[in-house]
Amino acid sequence: MDAVFSFFKGIVDLGAAVMLPIVLIIIGLFFRMKLGQAIKSGLMVGIGFQGLCLVVNLLTTSIQPVIKYYQTMGSGFTTTDLGFAAVGAASWSVPFAPIVLPLIVIVNLILLKLKWTKVMNVDIWNYIHFIIPGAMAYALTDSIAVGVIVTLASSVLALFIGQIVAKPWQEFFGLEGTTCSTLSYIGTTFPLATLFNKIIDCIPGLNKIDVNMDKIESKLGFFGDPAVIGVVVGVLLGIITKQDIGTTLSIGMGVSAVLILIPRMVTVMMEGLTALGNAASAYMKSKMGDDAEIYIGMDIALGLGDPCCITSTVIAIPCVILMAFIIPNMTYFPIGLLTIVCYVTPMCVMASKGNLFRSIVTTILCLFLVTFLTNFFAPEATLMMKTTGVHISGMVTDGFFGQNPICILIGFIHRSLDRRLKLMGHTNHYLAIEGEAKDWEEAIRLCGQAIADAGYADETFMNACIEREKEYPTGLPSEVPVAIPHSKVEGIKDNCVCFLRLKNPVTFYRMDSDEESIETTAVFNLAIKDGDQHLEFLQTLMQAVMNKEVVENCMTKELNKIPQYLQEQLG
Numbered sequence: 001m002d003a004v005f006s007f008f009k010g011i012v013d014l015g016a017a018v019m020l021p022i023v024l025i026i027i028g029l030f031f032r033m034k035l036g037q038a039i040k041s042g043l044m045v046g047i048g049f050q051g052l053c054l055v056v057n058l059l060t061t062s063i064q065p066v067i068k069y070y071q072t073m074g075s076g077f078t079t080t081d082l083g084f085a086a087v088g089a090a091s092w093s094v095p096f097a098p099i100v101l102p103l104i105v106i107v108n109l110i111l112l113k114l115k116w117t118k119v120m121n122v123d124i125w126n127y128i129h130f131i132i133p134g135a136m137a138y139a140l141t142d143s144i145a146v147g148v149i150v151t152l153a154s155s156v157l158a159l160f161i162g163q164i165v166a167k168p169w170q171e172f173f174g175l176e177g178t179t180c181s182t183l184s185y186i187g188t189t190f191p192l193a194t195l196f197n198k199i200i201d202c203i204p205g206l207n208k209i210d211v212n213m214d215k216i217e218s219k220l221g222f223f224g225d226p227a228v229i230g231v232v233v234g235v236l237l238g239i240i241t242k243q244d245i246g247t248t249l250s251i252g253m254g255v256s257a258v259l260i261l262i263p264r265m266v267t268v269m270m271e272g273l274t275a276l277g278n279a280a281s282a283y284m285k286s287k288m289g290d291d292a293e294i295y296i297g298m299d300i301a302l303g304l305g306d307p308c309c310i311t312s313t314v315i316a317i318p319c320v321i322l323m324a325f326i327i328p329n330m331t332y333f334p335i336g337l338l339t340i341v342c343y344v345t346p347m348c349v350m351a352s353k354g355n356l357f358r359s360i361v362t363t364i365l366c367l368f369l370v371t372f373l374t375n376f377f378a379p380e381a382t383l384m385m386k387t388t389g390v391h392i393s394g395m396v397t398d399g400f401f402g403q404n405p406i407c408i409l410i411g412f413i414h415r416s417l418d419r420r421l422k423l424m425g426h427t428n429h430y431l432a433i434e435g436e437a438k439d440w441e442e443a444i445r446l447c448g449q450a451i452a453d454a455g456y457a458d459e460t461f462m463n464a465c466i467e468r469e470k471e472y473p474t475g476l477p478s479e480v481p482v483a484i485p486h487s488k489v490e491g492i493k494d495n496c497v498c499f500l501r502l503k504n505p506v507t508f509y510r511m512d513s514d515e516e517s518i519e520t521t522a523v524f525n526l527a528i529k530d531g532d533q534h535l536e537f538l539q540t541l542m543q544a545v546m547n548k549e550v551v552e553n554c555m556t557k558e559l560n561k562i563p564q565y566l567q568e569q570l571g
Helices: 002-014 016-030 035-062 064-074 084-091 097-113 128-141 144-173 183-201 213-224 226-240 245-288 300-305 307-326 341-351 356-376 378-387 405-423 440-453 459-471 531-545 548-556 559-570
Strands: 119-121 178-180 295-298 429-435 496-510 513-527
Touching: 016 035, 016 245, 035 064, 035 245, 035 300, 064 226, 064 245, 064 307, 084 128, 084 378, 097 119, 097 128, 097 144, 119 144, 128 144, 128 183, 128 378, 128 405, 144 178, 144 183, 144 295, 144 300, 144 341, 144 405, 178 300, 183 341, 183 356, 183 405, 226 245, 226 307, 245 295, 245 300, 245 307, 300 307, 300 341, 307 341, 307 356, 341 356, 356 378, 356 405, 378 405, 378 531, 429 440, 429 559, 440 459, 440 496, 440 513, 496 548, 496 559, 513 531, 513 548, 531 548, 531 559, 548 559
Parallel strands: 119 295, 178 295, 429 496
Antiparallel strands: 496 513
16 A cells, blocks of 8 residues: 555656656546647646646746735744645645555545536645545544545545536636646535625626726737736836845746746647547547546646636735734734635636636635635644644644535535534533732742642642743734643643733743743633644634633623633634
């Protein structure tokens, strides 16, 4: 089994630009193409995809000064944005990865044979869209069987949705014989964008706005040319982010180049895909009848050829950053989402039928929900990363957990089940005390002594919390700053949280920077016996105290009412 895993992992590690031609040559030969034709088709697709990747990287490089500008605004956010590469790499370490990789391919072939789907998913490098929700399910249930089922179900869902989006995908982008099989975008972005367009249809005035790139070009002439639009939009982005003249012009030229080059690269890809699609269509008709069709499932990047996509991308970038400051209880700064905005826009543009106004609106709305959900499911994301063996400190997340439909579903199911467990009497113990302390160490001793006196831990717990605080401080720079000292030691006898309300503020160093500090009068000392529960409850507590109202209630309620209040909030 390790050999199988190594084989598939090796394929993925080669990258799409290398493996795509090889996979397509094999598929071409299967569909009875001549060897020379199959090789040429595979090479043209690979060359086009390589060029497409280079152009997308050019976009990322061009707007890097913009990303750095916004990155400086992200101080004070306590959840780390890992980026999709780290999450994807971690997902490969789950114990069932060697099993599901060949199974995904086998299941696809079986469904094709049974005529249950018309999609052949060649997007092997994007199997992480299936494995990540499987890894998440495995982390939350500790069941390999559940992880395997979720992974395979995700791959099948991508086939069915890919078949649904095939027609609009082909009609709008002109990509005959293909469909998009990238689950996160066809399973979340496209349905949301379609819904938002239907809502716009019902709004008088807005439903009459029709702005598309062709109309802009015809009405504005030279100034409506995609190259000029790219320069203008890029320069405006540079001005917004206060770049110098040279950098601003470089951003403008970079965006302009992307608008011109991406359609060219897509054209190169389609030269190869068209020949392959014709061969596949002829083969399927000979085997299954004249009405038989097959769609080659491809990466979302194939849809970037429309100028509306890049224009919407650049305009949406500042809005993504703004969301960090307007979404309630945000602990995560979405700098990583900036690199995937360009992959969100194709589905929004397709659902909006090229209407630039609607494309921008739906892109922003979709990204708002993605940002919210990415922050909301940070505890589940953190647990998944811990389960895969990644050493992390504090909470982490990534856009995958806010845009993959299966990750979203699993997250909500987990929250629902967790809430039911609480109602069934699975509770922790809570204490509330008041006092004075000269420094953070004395504050922890007050909490630790209260926990020991109540019989929930011995003094080794208190000492362990102090020692841990020296190395890993727990000051949380939330809207109302708090400290959450904790430790996992044998001295804990039963789960307990002690809330300390200080009469005068004391200094704790911040958990995200041991060189910066906070002043706080609210301390939550956490003692959880089980290691897995410790992490999960810590995440729950951190989310709760990010809510200003929760902390303020703890600071103003009578001491004897606080334990019950915390019980209601935390379980």
